[in-house]
Amino acid sequence: MAEKKKFLLRIDDNIYAALEKWAADELRSINGQIEYLLKDSLKKAGRFKNNTDENEINNNENSNPG
Numbered sequence: 001m002a003e004k005k006k007f008l009l010r011i012d013d014n015i016y017a018a019l020e021k022w023a024a025d026e027l028r029s030i031n032g033q034i035e036y037l038l039k040d041s042l043k044k045a046g047r048f049k050n051n052t053d054e055n056e057i058n059n060n061e062n063s064n065p066g
Contacts (some may be wrong), residue, residue, distance in 0.1 A: 009034075019033055019034065
């Protein structure tokens with residue numbers, strides 16, 4: 001697993017509280033929730049491609065006889 005970059009994030013108390021509740025609802029840490037949201041937004045914007053996702057797509061295309 002690749003090492004993760006560490007950085008300081010200053011965030012509004014209300015945003016933090018909302019993220020804390022959302023993370024708890026989805027059984028994630030706050031850090032995990034922020035990373036999930038950022039990755040999802042990057043994928044939707046077409047700015048993030050995960051090699052695992054591309055491999056799954058290629059495998060599905062190759063196994064589909066149609």
